Each structure stands twice: as structure tokens, then as C-alpha cells.
Amino acid sequence: MARRRRGLPVDGVLLFDKPQGASSNQILQRVRRLFQAQKAGHTGTLDPMATGLLPICFGEATKFSSHLLDADKVYRTRVKLGEVTDSGDAEGEVIERHAVPVLDEAQLEAVLARFHGEIDQLPPMYSALKHQGRKLYELAREGKTVERAVRRVTVYDARLLAHDAEGFELEVRVSKGTYIRTLAEDIGRALGCGAHITALRRLKTGPFSGEAMLDLPTLEALEDQPAREAKLMPVDVLVEHLPALGVDAEQAGRLLHGQPIRAERRDLATGSLARLYCDETFLGLGTVKAAGEIAPRRLLNTSAVAGDGRV
Known part of the structure; x- marks a missing residue:
């Protein structure tokens, strides 16, 4: 029997202002407990002496955190x-x-x-x-x-x-x-x-600046879990630098079942990545294959109902 993960299924990105004296991992664990999140990770370690921008990814956002690790x-x-x-x-x-x-x-x-x-x-x-x-x-x-x-x-x-x-x-x-x-x-x-x-x-x-950072006292002063989660940025902000591709419900169903789809987008280079959306819902990333084919690369844990317009 699979072990049930403790905590809440929180998804999103927090731009955190790391204080001096604490390690990045210590901060990560404190923030994860504050959000009661099942899963969290930071993108790019800061030394204990260092302060400033430490993006923290929750839940599904951790799947795309590598895009920040590679950023300037x-x-x-x-x-x-x-x-x-x-x-x-x-x-x-x-x-x-x-x-x-x-x-x-x-x-x-x-x-x-x-x-x-x-x-x-x-x-x-x-x-x-x-x-x-x-x-x-x-x-x-x-x-x-x-x-x-x-x-x-x-x-x-x-x-x-x-x-x-x-x-x-x-x-x-x-x-x-x-x-x-x-x-x-x-x-x-x-x-x-x-x-x-x-x-x-x-x-x-990467694309994130310190203007939107929040510190620990600010987060601790929020009244409840919904107020804290309202401070999170959506998962797809981590990959906004990639081109977007809209798909219909039937195509979304195929992608979410691990199957490739056809997409007539001449502007997408073979081997590149694209953001996938259905009715403005972010599905994840796809890889552009030869001859206009898109294969699923890294997707959210989203169930798809093919043919009825819902994802």
C-alpha cells in the first residue's frame, strides 16, 4: 500500500526574501511547515551569510524548478x-x-x-x-x-x-x-x-526580481492558509520564456495519457519545448518532434476527460 504523503497539496511559486544567518534548507523547511505543504524545494542555494531572492517551489512547481537553476x-x-x-x-x-x-x-x-x-x-x-x-x-x-x-x-x-x-x-x-x-x-x-x-x-x-519578495514575518502575519496560498505565483511562471501552444480537450487527453499529438505550428523548432494549455489550464511541457508532432515531456498531475471540453 502506497504511503500517504503528509501535508496539503499546495502548488505554486513563492519569491522569498532570505534573511542572513540561516541556510537555504533551513528556510525551506520553515516555509514548507508554515504552508503545511506536502512537497517543496528551493531553486539555487544561497550561503547562510547571503540574503535576498530565494524562489521556493511547492508541489507541481518543483517539476519545472530546473528552469530557474539554469537562469542568470x-x-x-x-x-x-x-x-x-x-x-x-x-x-x-x-x-x-x-x-x-x-x-x-x-x-x-x-x-x-x-x-x-x-x-x-x-x-x-x-x-x-x-x-x-x-x-x-x-x-x-x-x-x-x-x-x-x-x-x-x-x-x-x-x-x-x-x-x-x-x-x-x-x-x-x-x-x-x-x-x-x-x-x-x-x-x-x-x-x-x-x-x-x-x-x-x-x-x-531569471525573470524574477526582488520587488515581489516576501519575508518570514510577513508570511507568519497572514491569518490563514488561503491567505498564504494567495501569495503564491502560478506554476507556469517558471516556464513563461517558452512558447505557448493551445490544444483541445481530445488532444489534452492524449497528452495526459502519454501519447503525442499533431500541431501545425511552423514557428516551433524541432527539439524545442512548448507550454501546453487547454482552455487556459496549464498542462505542462511538450517536446516538438519532426513533422509537426508534439510529444508530452513533463506534465502536471491533471486528469483529462476527452471529448467533453473539460480538463
């Missing part, structure tokens, strides 16, 4: 010059100290320009990447260092917001997999004095 991100960070820590941030131990040269804005901008575009990064030991089944930060806490593969990432923009004798503030837009701690360390190395970050806030991930 925007961060604001404070970089302290003259000190290198073992973790790359203010929570680590200082392992090097260097004199900080007198730098004007033009000199800083010239160094920052060297980090625009595609760059190679060595992932830090204090990260959630795994080596032989163990997370790197677990090994780092044991004083161990293992070999890591260099990654190719993209810094689309690194805008200098402010600077003083001790460091500077940046707003950066980067591709997935970019470590801001490592970027700051590399910039500090290029300046000849070392660096680490003392503050980090995520402002944007």
Missing part, C-alpha cells in the same frame, strides 16, 4: 580588500593579510573590465558541490582540499556602486554556476592585495 542571476556584494579568508567570505578565518594600494575609480574599473565576459572559475572548497558523494564544504571543515575542475562562466556586467580605502561594492549579473566569492577573490588577486566578501544579496534570478 543578479547580486549586490561588498568586497573587503587586504584580507583573504579560507571560505572567501567574512564567516571564514583570515589566512592572508596584505597592504591595500591606493586605488581610484578608474583603476578599479580597469581591473573589473578584465572580468567581463566568459571567464574560468575554480569552484571554492566551501561549496555544495560533491566529491565522491560528500559535499565540498564538509571536507573543507575537516581541513581537506580536493582537486576541482575549472568551470567556464559568464560575467555579463560588473558595475561599481561605491568604493573606499577598505573595499568596494558591486552589482553583478552572471550566468548559472558563478561563485561571487570566487569572483571577489580573483579581483583581489588581480589588485595584488587579496579580498573576500562581507555582504551578498541576490536581487534577481
Whole structure:
């Protein structure tokens, strides 16, 4: 007999403002309990020191969370010059100290320009990447260092917001997999004095900005479950960047039973993904096959009644 999942079948996306000091998983579990949700997951870990945008997906939305994991991100960070820590941030131990040269804005901008575009990064030991089944930060806490593969990432923009004798503030837009701690360390190395970050806030991930974020006190102040669920965004916001395709009830029934359908859409490239809707109800994603065929790719747990106009 299948084990019944505890909690309520909550579906949707919450844009959460993560506070400093808590891990992403700790926040996820607190929010999941607050919503009494059966299933939830976050999209893109933030370090305990970091704050800002942490999208949390509930229920059916978790099926499409990978689209946010692959999205570009925007961060604001404070970089302290003259000190290198073992973790790359203010929570680590200082392992090097260097004199900080007198730098004007033009000199800083010239160094920052060297980090625009595609760059190679060595992932830090204090990260959630795994080596032989163990997370790197677990090994780092044991004083161990293992070999890591260099990654190719993209810094689309690194805008200098402010600077003083001790460091500077940046707003950066980067591709997935970019470590801001490592970027700051590399910039500090290029300046000849070392660096680490003392503050980090995520402002944007993919299409979502911090303007719609909610924090824990705001959520806890809501009166009941319907009021909390009213704050969730619909599941399909995660895939709004994909083209939409409407189908009738008979086609919806075929798709939801794992069968392909015909669709005369010349503008959809073979191998691409499309959002599927029936009477404005989101069904999930389909893959465009050759000769105008759409095959189900990832669908919601939605029952279909073929031929009567309902889904």
C-alpha cells in the first residue's frame, strides 16, 4: 500500500526574501511547515551569510524548478580588500593579510573590465558541490582540499556602486554556476592585495526580481492558509520564456495519457519545448518532434476527460 504523503497539496511559486544567518534548507523547511505543504524545494542555494531572492517551489512547481537553476542571476556584494579568508567570505578565518594600494575609480574599473565576459572559475572548497558523494564544504571543515575542475562562466556586467580605502561594492549579473566569492577573490588577486566578501544579496534570478519578495514575518502575519496560498505565483511562471501552444480537450487527453499529438505550428523548432494549455489550464511541457508532432515531456498531475471540453 502506497504511503500517504503528509501535508496539503499546495502548488505554486513563492519569491522569498532570505534573511542572513540561516541556510537555504533551513528556510525551506520553515516555509514548507508554515504552508503545511506536502512537497517543496528551493531553486539555487544561497550561503547562510547571503540574503535576498530565494524562489521556493511547492508541489507541481518543483517539476519545472530546473528552469530557474539554469537562469542568470543578479547580486549586490561588498568586497573587503587586504584580507583573504579560507571560505572567501567574512564567516571564514583570515589566512592572508596584505597592504591595500591606493586605488581610484578608474583603476578599479580597469581591473573589473578584465572580468567581463566568459571567464574560468575554480569552484571554492566551501561549496555544495560533491566529491565522491560528500559535499565540498564538509571536507573543507575537516581541513581537506580536493582537486576541482575549472568551470567556464559568464560575467555579463560588473558595475561599481561605491568604493573606499577598505573595499568596494558591486552589482553583478552572471550566468548559472558563478561563485561571487570566487569572483571577489580573483579581483583581489588581480589588485595584488587579496579580498573576500562581507555582504551578498541576490536581487534577481531569471525573470524574477526582488520587488515581489516576501519575508518570514510577513508570511507568519497572514491569518490563514488561503491567505498564504494567495501569495503564491502560478506554476507556469517558471516556464513563461517558452512558447505557448493551445490544444483541445481530445488532444489534452492524449497528452495526459502519454501519447503525442499533431500541431501545425511552423514557428516551433524541432527539439524545442512548448507550454501546453487547454482552455487556459496549464498542462505542462511538450517536446516538438519532426513533422509537426508534439510529444508530452513533463506534465502536471491533471486528469483529462476527452471529448467533453473539460480538463
